Amino acid sequence: MASGASTVHGLRRRNRARVLWDLYLNGPGSRQRIGSAAGVSPGTVSNVLGGLMEEGLVLESGLVPSAGGRPSSIVQVNPAYGYVIGVDVGESSVLVELFDLAMGVCATNRSLTELTQLSPADVVTQVAGGVHAVLADAQVAESDVLGVGIGVPGLVEHSPLAVVHGQSVGWDAVPLEALLREQIALPLAVGNGAKLLGQAEHWFGAARGEADVVIVLIGQGVGASIITGGSADLGPMSSAGEWGHTAVSIDGRICRCGARGCLEAYVGAGAILQRYEELHGMPARTGDLERRTDELLARVDIDPEVAEVVDESVRYLGAGIANLVNVFSPRRVVLGGWLGRQLAELRMPEIHAAAERNALRTPFRDVTLLRAELGADAVALGAATLPVSRFLSSGGDREAVLGATATSTA
Amino acid sequence: MASGASTVHGLRRRNRARVLWDLYLNGPGSRQRIGSAAGVSPGTVSNVLGGLMEEGLVLESGLVPSAGGRPSSIVQVNPAYGYVIGVDVGESSVLVELFDLAMGVCATNRSLTELTQLSPADVVTQVAGGVHAVLADAQVAESDVLGVGIGVPGLVEHSPLAVVHGQSVGWDAVPLEALLREQIALPLAVGNGAKLLGQAEHWFGAARGEADVVIVLIGQGVGASIITGGSADLGPMSSAGEWGHTAVSIDGRICRCGARGCLEAYVGAGAILQRYEELHGMPARTGDLERRTDELLARVDIDPEVAEVVDESVRYLGAGIANLVNVFSPRRVVLGGWLGRQLAELRMPEIHAAAERNALRTPFRDVTLLRAELGADAVALGAATLPVSRFLSSGGDREAVLGATATSTA
DNA sequence: TGCCCTTGGTTTACGCCTTGAAAGAAGTGG
DNA sequence: CCACTTCTTTCAAGGCGTAAACCAAGGGCA
Numbered sequence: 001m002a003s004g005a006s007t008v009h010g011l012r013r014r015n016r017a018r019v020l021w022d023l024y025l026n027g028p029g030s031r032q033r034i035g036s037a038a039g040v041s042p043g044t045v046s047n048v049l050g051g052l053m054e055e056g057l058v059l060e061s062g063l064v065p066s067a068g069g070r071p072s073s074i075v076q077v078n079p080a081y082g083y084v085i086g087v088d089v090g091e092s093s094v095l096v097e098l099f100d101l102a103m104g105v106c107a108t109n110r111s112l113t114e115l116t117q118l119s120p121a122d123v124v125t126q127v128a129g130g131v132h133a134v135l136a137d138a139q140v141a142e143s144d145v146l147g148v149g150i151g152v153p154g155l156v157e158h159s160p161l162a163v164v165h166g167q168s169v170g171w172d173a174v175p176l177e178a179l180l181r182e183q184i185a186l187p188l189a190v191g192n193g194a195k196l197l198g199q200a201e202h203w204f205g206a207a208r209g210e211a212d213v214v215i216v217l218i219g220q221g222v223g224a225s226i227i228t229g230g231s232a233d234l235g236p237m238s239s240a241g242e243w244g245h246t247a248v249s250i251d252g253r254i255c256r257c258g259a260r261g262c263l264e265a266y267v268g269a270g271a272i273l274q275r276y277e278e279l280h281g282m283p284a285r286t287g288d289l290e291r292r293t294d295e296l297l298a299r300v301d302i303d304p305e306v307a308e309v310v311d312e313s314v315r316y317l318g319a320g321i322a323n324l325v326n327v328f329s330p331r332r333v334v335l336g337g338w339l340g341r342q343l344a345e346l347r348m349p350e351i352h353a354a355a356e357r358n359a360l361r362t363p364f365r366d367v368t369l370l371r372a373e374l375g376a377d378a379v380a381l382g383a384a385t386l387p388v389s390r391f392l393s394s395g396g397d398r399e400a401v402l403g404a405t406a407t408s409t410a
Numbered sequence: 411m412a413s414g415a416s417t418v419h420g421l422r423r424r425n426r427a428r429v430l431w432d433l434y435l436n437g438p439g440s441r442q443r444i445g446s447a448a449g450v451s452p453g454t455v456s457n458v459l460g461g462l463m464e465e466g467l468v469l470e471s472g473l474v475p476s477a478g479g480r481p482s483s484i485v486q487v488n489p490a491y492g493y494v495i496g497v498d499v500g501e502s503s504v505l506v507e508l509f510d511l512a513m514g515v516c517a518t519n520r521s522l523t524e525l526t527q528l529s530p531a532d533v534v535t536q537v538a539g540g541v542h543a544v545l546a547d548a549q550v551a552e553s554d555v556l557g558v559g560i561g562v563p564g565l566v567e568h569s570p571l572a573v574v575h576g577q578s579v580g581w582d583a584v585p586l587e588a589l590l591r592e593q594i595a596l597p598l599a600v601g602n603g604a605k606l607l608g609q610a611e612h613w614f615g616a617a618r619g620e621a622d623v624v625i626v627l628i629g630q631g632v633g634a635s636i637i638t639g640g641s642a643d644l645g646p647m648s649s650a651g652e653w654g655h656t657a658v659s660i661d662g663r664i665c666r667c668g669a670r671g672c673l674e675a676y677v678g679a680g681a682i683l684q685r686y687e688e689l690h691g692m693p694a695r696t697g698d699l700e701r702r703t704d705e706l707l708a709r710v711d712i713d714p715e716v717a718e719v720v721d722e723s724v725r726y727l728g729a730g731i732a733n734l735v736n737v738f739s740p741r742r743v744v745l746g747g748w749l750g751r752q753l754a755e756l757r758m759p760e761i762h763a764a765a766e767r768n769a770l771r772t773p774f775r776d777v778t779l780l781r782a783e784l785g786a787d788a789v790a791l792g793a794a795t796l797p798v799s800r801f802l803s804s805g806g807d808r809e810a811v812l813g814a815t816a817t818s819t820a
Numbered sequence: 821t822g823c824c825c826t827t828g829g830t831t832t833a834c835g836c837c838t839t840g841a842a843a844g845a846a847g848t849g850g
Numbered sequence: 851c852c853a854c855t856t857c858t859t860t861c862a863a864g865g866c867g868t869a870a871a872c873c874a875a876g877g878g879c880a
Contacts, residue, residue, distance in 0.1 A: 006425050006450045008838050015416050040416045069827025070875040155772050165772040246733040247768050249660050259768045323656040358657050358669045362565050362575040418867055479856025480846040
């Protein structure tokens with residue numbers, strides 16, 4: 001435990017990890033490209049790849065003719081080497097997905113939660129059930145699974161097992177990881193849902209390839225995933241998700257967290273509905289929050305009263321984005337979450353303008369606002385990146401990943 | 411350039427760097443302690459230290475008797491191995507300080523700037539003059555200087571030479587590093603002043619030894635230095651200093667940056683004076699901003715009108731701190747800057763209460779608010795940590811540090 | 821068809837590194 | 851004076867990456 005980084009074995013592990021990461025993020029490629037991209041000499045690339053191929057972790061997948069020379073052979077990670085599971089514990093359902101190493105979906109399982117309240121015990125049961133269901137569904141053995149990532153609403157504290165504080169869903173210090181361990185005998189990693197959505201967009205979506213980027217998640221709750229220097233490790237508790245509870249208007253409207261003037265009290269779905277109600281009386285009251293919001297937004301172009309409410313939200317959203325831009329100077333800001341994506345579609349120019357009004361010129365000059373690309377299963381996908389990330393960083397050491405009683409990191 | 415981390419030479423460099431960092435931050439110690447703290451085997455410690463001592467970079471400085479065994483010999487970095495210079499380009503003066511490697515002050519030079527405006531050319535002249543003055547003063551040869559760190563107000567963009575955007579002092583894309591290079595033939599590193607103050611507090615002050623901490627800087631301007639996971643690399647431009655321009659009250663008071671509702675428009679020194687004037691007419695008008703503010707604050711306990719203004723600032727400050735706590739969940743928040751230190755002294759309980767009102771319970775539970783420990787030269791000290799940091803991370807490779815035309819990092 | 825050229829990948833001699841174990845060094849207590 | 855403890859150094863052994871030479875596989879051209 002003490003050694004590992006300073007040793008010469010660690011060097012090899014790091015080089016394996018570099019090669020694997022490059023292969024994973026930049027796609028299949030020739031040995032030459034891998035060498036220069038990962039900063040490793042050609043000889044070492046061959047050496048390392050030799051080992052990896054023997055273990056079946058990477059495979060040769062074709063030749064690319066080159067302009068008058070020996071053609072490159074392309075290597076890639078073997079998607080079938082192992083599987084990972086991503087879980088999205090949402091406020092209305094639990095989604096479990098089984099992926100191969102290339103993040104191809106192999107099986108899916110969704111179970112609805114009671115809308116009333118999220119009981120930890122029920123969630124644990126549903127997660128465990130979902131995990132077993134997808135494995136059975138795709139006929140994958142547990143021993144072929146490298147790990148399970150779980151995205152939850154609220155703060156995740158690692159001490160060292162994950163404890164979840166979900167102020168908005170009534171979870172107070174729920175020892176989720178310990179509970180899950182009793183029913184799942186696989187390596188677990190628990191993370192904040194907003195952060196994981198961000199990671200998914202960063203690996204596979206609109207934030208791809210950018211080292212400094214912020215992904216905003218707007219739904220009922222409001223969060224942000226902040227990625228600087230290519231990684232998202234901000235704060236000991238994955239708390240960057242709590243952007244929604246930053247004050248943008250002291251003494252402003254009261255938020256469900258209890259404080260005043262939180263961003264979420266202006267741009268969250270609940271806020272929009274409530275604001276419309278205050279101004280213009282009750283909107284349609286059927287269906288869940290998401291449906292009611294959708295119905296409202298559908299009328300934005302024809303109903304000035306709706307437009308008024310939306311525009312107010314947009315102003316606050318812009319200011320919130322400006323705050324992020326000022327502090328982090330990302331190069332992209334990605335708007336995600338079911339409501340965020342809709343707002344991006346309906347009001348992107350206005351959001352941009354509102355942000356510009358409040359941001360400093362210099363950092364704002366270099367920023368691009370984008371709509372998130374991934375769909376409804378982005379959180380599950382992001383959750384699945386946790387075990388993948390662990391696996392790659394270990395240099396593809398299956399034993400290390402499985403053996404560890406695994407302090408979960410997220 | 412391509413290699414360096416993956417190679418076996420790099421391994422040695424990293425191990426040297428580990429040992430040096432441990433020695434530097436955790437103070438002198440026995441070989442045994444170094445070994446376990448840095449995660450290196452005893453043999454390697456001896457080996458590495460042998461080299462370092464031969465180069466004169468570390469030296470043996472005494473024995474510590476142990477309970478019935480061979481006494482440990484204590485090693486420490488040699489303060490006289492080299493020198494570094496820290497520069498604080500403030501809004502009213504340029505302070506240049508020469509330090510030895512142990513950050514002992516060897517010489518100081520302060521030159522006042524015209525209060526009217528900060529002309530880049532004048533600043534460059536003053537910095538260069540100050541550098542030569544302190545060297546002459548302490549009779550240190552240029553060749554013994556490992557580098558010069560410079561703290562400036564405003565955003566610093568590395569592209570790759572440092573370009574400074576100081577919206578509040580009228581600097582728009584000033585290529586400061588290029589200008590300085592023409593007059594100073596030493597490795598340079600430019601950084602945001604707020605961030606550097608934070609680094610100083612982190613290495614030597616109230617934030618010492620804590621991996622996740624936020625240092626707030628309040629003077630005329632308002633900034634924050636955010637340290638997560640032990641390092642402060644947030645954003646490609648060291649922009650974390652721009653916390654003062656985050657909106658806490660949309661449509662609120664207008665800030666000198668042009669936007670509305672910035673935190674700085676409520677808690678900066680100018681804001682306090684102006685607010686008092688609005689409410690109660692002109693305060694004393696003699697002296698500079700700092701003196702006038704001091705005079706006002708001196709009356710806070712006897713003049714309810716002053717107290718009213720201060721308390722308003724404190725409320726906003728608390729909300730701003732809460733925002734930082736929610737997003738980063740630091741374990742300490744340190745209040746620095748000449749005004750910040752005063753507010754901490756006068757109103758710490760009120761600041762704490764205001765922050766608590768706006769923060770989420772979970773992250774706030776673990777946070778401690780502290781007053782900064784370092785004095786008026788903290789920015790210069792922090793600036794001097796830049797070349798030191800570079801030197802230590804290089805594993806104490808003097809040539810590497812001096813040779814590099816040095817992409818400045820901060 | 822045969823030769824050279826270009827480009828991609830592989831092998832090998834070499835030097836360097838860390839480790840782990842064993843030996844050495846420096847005190848203490850009996 | 852001899853164990854015993856604690857800290858430090860030495861040394862053989864095993865691994866690693868690099869550089870440079872060396873194979874492999876085509877394309878173009880005569």
